[in-house]
Amino acid sequence: MKKIYSVLAVGLVGLLLLATTTRSARNQYGFLIGTPSIKSINALTFGPDGILFIGDGKSATVFAIDTKDAALVEKPNPIDIKNIDQKIAALLGTEVKNITIQDIAVNPKSKNVYCAVQHSDGTPVLLRIEGDKISAVSLDAIPFSTLALTNVPAEDAKDKRGESLRVAAISDMGYADGKVMVSGLSNQEFGSTFRSIPFPFTNAQDQASLEIYHAAHGKYETMAPIKTFTTTEIKGKKYLLASYTCTPLVLFPLDELKAGSHVKGRTVAEMGSGNQPLDIITLKKGNESFLIMANSSRPVFKVRYKNIEAYQGSLTTPVVENFATAGVDFVSLPLTNVIQLDKLDDTRMILLQRRSNGNLDLWTSNDWLL
Numbered sequence: 374m375k376k377i378y379s380v381l382a383v384g385l386v387g388l389l390l391l392a393t394t395t396r397s398a399r400n401q402y403g404f405l406i407g408t409p410s411i412k413s414i415n416a417l418t419f420g421p422d423g424i425l426f427i428g429d430g431k432s433a434t435v436f437a438i439d440t441k442d443a444a445l446v447e448k449p450n451p452i453d454i455k456n457i458d459q460k461i462a463a464l465l466g467t468e469v470k471n472i473t474i475q476d477i478a479v480n481p482k483s484k485n486v487y488c489a490v491q492h493s494d495g496t497p498v499l500l501r502i503e504g505d506k507i508s509a510v511s512l513d514a515i516p517f518s519t520l521a522l523t524n525v526p527a528e529d530a531k532d533k534r535g536e537s538l539r540v541a542a543i544s545d546m547g548y549a550d551g552k553v554m555v556s557g558l559s560n561q562e563f564g565s566t567f568r569s570i571p572f573p574f575t576n577a578q579d580q581a582s583l584e585i586y587h588a589a590h591g592k593y594e595t596m597a598p599i600k601t602f603t604t605t606e607i608k609g610k611k612y613l614l615a616s617y618t619c620t621p622l623v624l625f626p627l628d629e630l631k632a633g634s635h636v637k638g639r640t641v642a643e644m645g646s647g648n649q650p651l652d653i654i655t656l657k658k659g660n661e662s663f664l665i666m667a668n669s670s671r672p673v674f675k676v677r678y679k680n681i682e683a684y685q686g687s688l689t690t691p692v693v694e695n696f697a698t699a700g701v702d703f704v705s706l707p708l709t710n711v712i713q714l715d716k717l718d719d720t721r722m723i724l725l726q727r728r729s730n731g732n733l734d735l736w737t738s739n740d741w742l743l
Contacts, residue, residue: 477489597617667711
């Protein structure tokens with residue numbers, strides 16, 4: 374920690390997320406100027422005009438900050454940063470063992486990469502990556518707004534493995550159609566929850582509980598949260614496309630995810646047990662769209678959306694053999710140990726990958742993967 378403080382003293386004071394202080398100044402999104410009191414960063418997603426949404430599971434709060442990074446870049450150059458964990462640790466004046474990269478998100482305007490890092494002492498840090506340059510994002514005296522989630526697990530609530538249920542209040546986030554979407558856990562009877570929050574923030578937040586059939590477990594489940602999700606449109610109807618641990622892929626009609634509703638999803642694929650999905654994005658080549666999924670214990674998966682659209686069934690019986698798959702077909706790409714990914718443009722993605730030589734690299738894919 375002393376090393377971090379020394380770094381802060383020479384100009385990175387904004388890295389540490391201090392107590393909120395505001396003064397009256399509002400823009401079109403209702404932002405005030407101040408320093409947001411962020412306790413953790415476990416999810417990032419971008420909204421309009423370079424606005425970054427930060428999911429803070431520890432305080433069960435969503436922050437919206439104005440990054441002032443909204444200049445449009447249509448053809449971004451590829452990124453290739455080797456040993457990025459070493460470079461981040463050096464920037465923060467600490468060792469690699471003391472940092473964890475929590476999430477990455479590509480700004481859809483500037484194409485800069487934003488990276489959430491957690492120090493082992495509990496300090497959250499937000500970084501911006503432009504080309505090969507890594508810099509701290511100052512969160513001191515910035516335009517921002519907040520929304521505290523309701524019906525969240527208690528601060529001291531633990532699951533049967535002793536892990537915090539509060540942090541799982543936010544498992545993933547997205548933004549579409551003027552709303553921030555948040556998956557995670559609630560303190561309600563059916564814990565798996567999807568929240569839809571109008572932006573600019575008001576006091577409104579719609580909360581629906583979710584139920585799925587998990588073929589690998591052979592039972593219906595309501596307590597396991599979505600791990601990662603995206604939205605899609607199938608035959609003119611909008612859906613939430615979500616993946617859970619172990620690894621069911623499930624469709625939920627977005628128009629049914631209303632306040633107070635309990636929605637049973639349609640399980641369209643089982644993609645192998647003993648695995649946790651990490652990130653989902655959609656890429657496009659020609660007229661065809663592809664779902665791309667990073668995994669903890671599998672290579673990166675590619676699913677043709679036309680196969681999801683063609684699959685009209687729902688898995689309702691157990692997968693007979695351990696680690697077997699069922700439902701919509703998918704292929705494994707020659708990409709292993711991908712920890713994070715996000716969409717750069719229609720055909721390319723940014724990947725954070727642990728290479729076979731042990732290096733942790735951030736790089737840009739080519740469209741040959743599609």
